[in-house]
Amino acid sequence: MAEILLSVVGVGKRFGGFTALEGIDFQVRRGERVGLLGPNGSGKSTLVNCVTGTLRNEAGEIIFRDERIDRLTTHQRIRRGIARTFQIPRPFASMTVRENVEIALLYAGAPAGNERVPHGATEDDAHHILEEVGLQAKADERSGSLTQVDLRKLELARAMAAHPQLLIADEAMAGLSMGEVDEILALLMRLNQAGVSIVMIEHIMYAVMKFSERIAVLVAGRKIADGDPQSVIADPEVQRAYLGE
Template sequence: MNCLSGTLVNDTGTVRFEGRDLAGLTAHQRTRRGLARSFQLPRPFASMTVAENVRVPLLYAAGSRRGRHLTRAEIGERIAEVLGQMGLADRADQMPRDLTQVDMRKLELARAMAAEPSLLIADEAMAGLSNSEVDDIVALLIRLNQAGITVILIEHIMKAVMQFSQRLVVLVSGKKIADGPPDEVMRHPEVERAYLGQ
């Protein structure tokens, strides 16, 4: 996950995105190419409001994606749009410390979305949330996917995984043990042994 997003440099193998080898590209360069991520533990910019948090990728990543800086009016419109999509419109002027856990997760996704990615890596976006909050985030991710964004979801909550995935890859100790449609993968004996119990 960190190798994909450029936070860590991979010792072996290659990371290819949209037909291009990403070797040598830093994390911010990958974001600018359309590969955005959210963090497992929310990492908001604590001194900024929710709207200001979303403004950062709009200033630094979305401009590169479009080949020009966004105007101030465009940035304002995009902030309103992204926060609206994420259900954070009424939290725009709040500081991150005043947000609930689920809103904090949504802010993570909102910032990633503001970078206007074609691939979103959502790292355990539902960890620690209640059932209804999980449903909320899954619905959000499905909407993003329907809008044309590929989503890699790293998740342990099986309900969310089954609800969301079109393709399921299972890793154990860094090794891939299964890859395919969710129903098929869930019946895989090694997956049952490793994750679901026999």
């Protein structure tokens, strides 16, 4: 069995009196494709934010490649190989599409141990990544003027530029048509084939079932199921959480 890349152990997070996460145990193995499901407000994005460092977990540990990372800053975690996309795209709106990707290349795209990327290298790399996601024709457009699907692709391109070992795609297909969903799915599959482990947070069941090798389900800040997709979907507790009593 492949080595464990990410290990979330007993993670808890509270916002005042509200418990967003409680005792979450969650693992991702190298090269794995994991779906993370749960109704709105179940704590999926909070878990992503705790793993990437946008939020600090108050309980438990987060270990990535045998290193405890939950006291590191976000950029340090990104440089160690964790990348994410945002549920609501957050482009650098004053920059072009290419410049957006170059930021991640300049600051997170260096091979481990080498913090600096030569400036000339970034333009070629950005071109290559934009070609891969199908945005090369819009490389010089302002990112603020992109369509929804292109913004989603840009989010992925920026994440790819960080050369991640683990990519967390937070609702990367929300609001897209079926054809566009397939386009993003194919892109994620190609990334996974290149060796990147992927955690997909998604409400589109078609995409989750097609993509995931394993599914974990969160409800009200607690993990209620974790296993192969068919058995998780058949789990009565999961069905109750999604469909009601």
